[in-house]
Amino acid sequence: MSTTTDYTVTGMTCEHCAASVREEISEIPGVTGVDVVVESGKVTVTSEQALDDAAVSAAVTEAGYELA
Structure with missing residues (x-):
């Protein structure tokens, strides 16, 4: 069963950021899917099981952004 979780990422301004x-x-x-909406900062992550928020935060930080 898959899980979908929404996050808000700050600092994105363009499709390259996304x-x-x-x-x-x-x-x-x-992780089986990631949908990013730059304008709102909404990131929807679909995964096989619930994800560790720290892992998602670390990935966002690695990309150069922050979870709100």
Whole structure:
């Protein structure tokens, strides 16, 4: 059963920003999909099981942004 979790990421201004966030989060084991809306900062992550928020935060930080 898959899980969907919404996050808010601050600092994104363009599709390149979104691609960076999408790429980093996609590397977390178990992630099956990442949808990013730049305008609102909303990031929807679909995964095989619930994710550790610290792992998502670390991935977002690696991309150069922060969770709100």
